[in-house]
Amino acid sequence: MKTRDEIAHALAASGYIADNELATAISLMQLLRRPLLLEGEAGVGKTEVAKALAKVHGTALIRLQCYEGLDQSAALYEWNYQRQLLSIQAHRGEDADAVEDQIFSEKYLLERPLLAAIRQSQPPVLLIDEIDRADDEFEAFLLELLSDFQVSIPELGTISAITVPHVVLTSNGTRELSDALRRRCLYHYVDYPDVDREARIIMARIDGAGASLALQIARMVEGIRKEELRKVPGVAETLDWAAALVGIGVKDLRESPEAVHETLMCLVKTHEDKSRLTREVADRLLGKVA
Amino acid sequence: MSCCGTSAGYHEIDEVSRLVAARLSAFLKTLRDAGFAAGLQEGRDAAALMAAGYAENPALLRVALKHLFSARKSDWDKFDGLFDAFWLGKRVRSRSLTSGSARAANNPSLKNLQDKGSEPAAGHSATDQVPSADDEAGEDRAGEGRKEGASRAENLAEIDFRKMADPEQIEQAHEAAARLAKTMRTRLTRRDLARRRGYRLDLRRTIHGNISHGGVPISLVRRQRKEKPLRLVVLLDASGSMSMYTGVFLRFIHGVLDEFREAEAFLFHTRLAYVSDAMKEKDAARALDRLSIMAQGAGGGTRIGESLQTFNRWHAARVLHSRSCVMIVSDGYETGDARLLGREMAALAKRCRRIVWLNPMMAWEGYAPEAAGIKAALPHIDLYAPANTLKSLTELEPYLAKL
Numbered sequence: 001m002k003t004r005d006e007i008a009h010a011l012a013a014s015g016y017i018a019d020n021e022l023a024t025a026i027s028l029m030q031l032l033r034r035p036l037l038l039e040g041e042a043g044v045g046k047t048e049v050a051k052a053l054a055k056v057h058g059t060a061l062i063r064l065q066c067y068e069g070l071d072q073s074a075a076l077y078e079w080n081y082q083r084q085l086l087s088i089q090a091h092r093g094e095d096a097d098a099v100e101d102q103i104f105s106e107k108y109l110l111e112r113p114l115l116a117a118i119r120q121s122q123p124p125v126l127l128i129d130e131i132d133r134a135d136d137e138f139e140a141f142l143l144e145l146l147s148d149f150q151v152s153i154p155e156l157g158t159i160s161a162i163t164v165p166h167v168v169l170t171s172n173g174t175r176e177l178s179d180a181l182r183r184r185c186l187y188h189y190v191d192y193p194d195v196d197r198e199a200r201i202i203m204a205r206i207d208g209a210g211a212s213l214a215l216q217i218a219r220m221v222e223g224i225r226k227e228e229l230r231k232v233p234g235v236a237e238t239l240d241w242a243a244a245l246v247g248i249g250v251k252d253l254r255e256s257p258e259a260v261h262e263t264l265m266c267l268v269k270t271h272e273d274k275s276r277l278t279r280e281v282a283d284r285l286l287g288k289v290a
Numbered sequence: 291m292s293c294c295g296t297s298a299g300y301h302e303i304d305e306v307s308r309l310v311a312a313r314l315s316a317f318l319k320t321l322r323d324a325g326f327a328a329g330l331q332e333g334r335d336a337a338a339l340m341a342a343g344y345a346e347n348p349a350l351l352r353v354a355l356k357h358l359f360s361a362r363k364s365d366w367d368k369f370d371g372l373f374d375a376f377w378l379g380k381r382v383r384s385r386s387l388t389s390g391s392a393r394a395a396n397n398p399s400l401k402n403l404q405d406k407g408s409e410p411a412a413g414h415s416a417t418d419q420v421p422s423a424d425d426e427a428g429e430d431r432a433g434e435g436r437k438e439g440a441s442r443a444e445n446l447a448e449i450d451f452r453k454m455a456d457p458e459q460i461e462q463a464h465e466a467a468a469r470l471a472k473t474m475r476t477r478l479t480r481r482d483l484a485r486r487r488g489y490r491l492d493l494r495r496t497i498h499g500n501i502s503h504g505g506v507p508i509s510l511v512r513r514q515r516k517e518k519p520l521r522l523v524v525l526l527d528a529s530g531s532m533s534m535y536t537g538v539f540l541r542f543i544h545g546v547l548d549e550f551r552e553a554e555a556f557l558f559h560t561r562l563a564y565v566s567d568a569m570k571e572k573d574a575a576r577a578l579d580r581l582s583i584m585a586q587g588a589g590g591g592t593r594i595g596e597s598l599q600t601f602n603r604w605h606a607a608r609v610l611h612s613r614s615c616v617m618i619v620s621d622g623y624e625t626g627d628a629r630l631l632g633r634e635m636a637a638l639a640k641r642c643r644r645i646v647w648l649n650p651m652m653a654w655e656g657y658a659p660e661a662a663g664i665k666a667a668l669p670h671i672d673l674y675a676p677a678n679t680l681k682s683l684t685e686l687e688p689y690l691a692k693l
Contacts, residue, residue, distance in 0.1 A: 004350075024353045031342060032335050032358070039363060081493050092504050100501050173608045182361035183327050189366045
């Protein structure tokens with residue numbers, strides 16, 4: 001068990017610059033053994049939290065990407081039908097019950113992320129990404145798994161967790177999650193980082209980004225976020241942009257406004273926003289980054 | 291909080307922990323009153339946290355409890371204020387008033403929205419009725435059997451809501467609207483069932499069922515994807531010009547929210563308010579009561595464009611998906627910028643399957659969509675229909691079923 005400061009340091013070492021609140025949330029995860037639900041706008045780095053957490057604990061990251069129509073066979077387990085069919089053919093003429101017992105044994109079981117997560121020797125980090133995209137039924141099923149950490153497979157019986165994984169759920173808010181799931185989890189709202197933190201994130205992630213450039217980029221992005229845009233650029237976009245600027249050798253934003261204009265496409269992703277972020281607007285924002 | 295001295299005897303520590311526990315449970319109550327879902331388990335965890343040393347640092351405790359008790363963004367934003375008010379004695383910002391009906395009485399246009407049934411004694415005084423109408427209603431009630439009620443309901447179907455004068459009639463219309471929402475839901479579901487057909491093989495069941503055939507899949511088991519129900523998102527104009535209709539539509543929305551598996555409701559006038567939660571109250575009267583506070587400013591102008599902008603920006607991603615139908619109930623009298631309305635309607639049209647615009651004024655004699663607002667919106671609307679009688683509401687159903 002690590003203290004909050006240790007966690008913050010370990011996260012920073014793994015390349016994730018966390019604020020104090022998030023570090024607290026992670027220490028609580030261990031203390032209370034509850035999953036952590038992360039909400040926030042797209043691109044604020046929710047998924048990154050889980051990746052960093054896996055690095056901090058030095059364990060595997062098992063990721064389940066949710067989508068509409070996700071069901072047990074994609075999330076939990078599936079039988080290996082091809083092998084089952086072959087096996088049935090091979091044992092043709094034998095007692096049907098015996099064959100059945102054989103083909104529904106663990107040998108023929110394909111682990112999917114959820115089952116894999118509870119059968120590791122080291123507790124892994126289980127990332128359930130964009131849970132809001134899955135449907136209500138799956139959410140209810142997940143809730144059951146998260147409270148008991150055991151899975152029952154009709155043909156095989158109940159499989160209990162060998163280790164209890166660190167569970168991180170993320171949601172973009174495309175659907176309202178059930179109260180039951182929310183209550184089960186610790187909640188953390190991931191906001192866009194402030195200028196200082198974003199600059200540190202840039203420096204940690206992009207090789208060759210100096211302190212002054214990182215700060216300028218962070219300020220510029222903060223300015224752009226305040227404009228009325230349809231798609232507000234997230235941290236991922238900031239990093240893309242920073243990488244692009246560093247890549248073409250920009251050292252100071254104000255000295256190379258041309259490069260800034262040409263690379264703004266890293267930040268602004270719709271035609272409407274592009275037309276809104278005119279040269280004048282960009283120049284005005286650029287004037288403020290000093 | 292940080293008062294557990296090391297030198298205290300066991301007895302004293304007991305005493306202190308009991309005090310802390312009492313304080314904590316009072317805090318839980320405060321949270322529950324503020325709409326948090328703080329159950330026993332959370333309380334136990336909070337106590338565990340305090341015991342684990344978090345109690346010695348109020349700032350840390352606040353962050354820890356914030357993660358524990360919050361379940362959504364609104365909780366998250368509200369928590370710090372509540373915590374400070376309770377534990378540190380600071381004053382809560384006055385904005386945190388969440389529910390209550392104190393303002394309802396001051397709000398003229400909302401008097402009509404109140405459900406009569408909620409306050410039988412004061413019911414009449416709440417509506418602007420001349421006494422004679424009351425008397426009439428009383429007589430009607432006296433001479434009326436159940437069967438007559440049914441036939442009366444049919445008559446009601448054709449009457450413009452605005453012309454319904456006596457409270458009895460209005461009450462019946464409200465009930466009919468709620469009932470209508472219910473039947474719409476049942477029929478839509480049934481139609482769904484009839485249409486279903488399995489189109490994918492269920493390999494697991496097929497193999498399981500064909501072991502005795504040596505694994506040759508003779509009898510196939512099919513699988514069908516469950517049809518997702520239609521999601522209905524209602525945006526109701528609660529401005530002054532609509533005040534004659536809002537009452538009945540609120541009841542309709544209440545019925546819709548109650549019965550549709552997926553439905554959301556918003557109210558707008560000069561700004562937009564999310565009302566699904568308030569409307570999910572089982573008791574219609576209480577739901578309307580809770581709504582009254584959200585309809586502040588009702589009776590003023592209508593900023594449809596701005597309201598839609600708010601909707602598109604903050605709510606659309608969450609409440610709309612590809613099987614959503616947006617139902618806007620408004621007369622289209624825009625007091626804001628009509629061009630903005632046009633733009634936002636275009637954005638909205640991209641996000642949902644259908645837009646239905648119900649305009650109660652449409653059936654008025656001599657009405658033409660002249661208002662700048664409705665003109666700007668028309669190109670993006672899939673169905674533009676009148677909704678001034680129960681009958682016209684009923685006629686919508688086949689259209690919704692086709693989605």
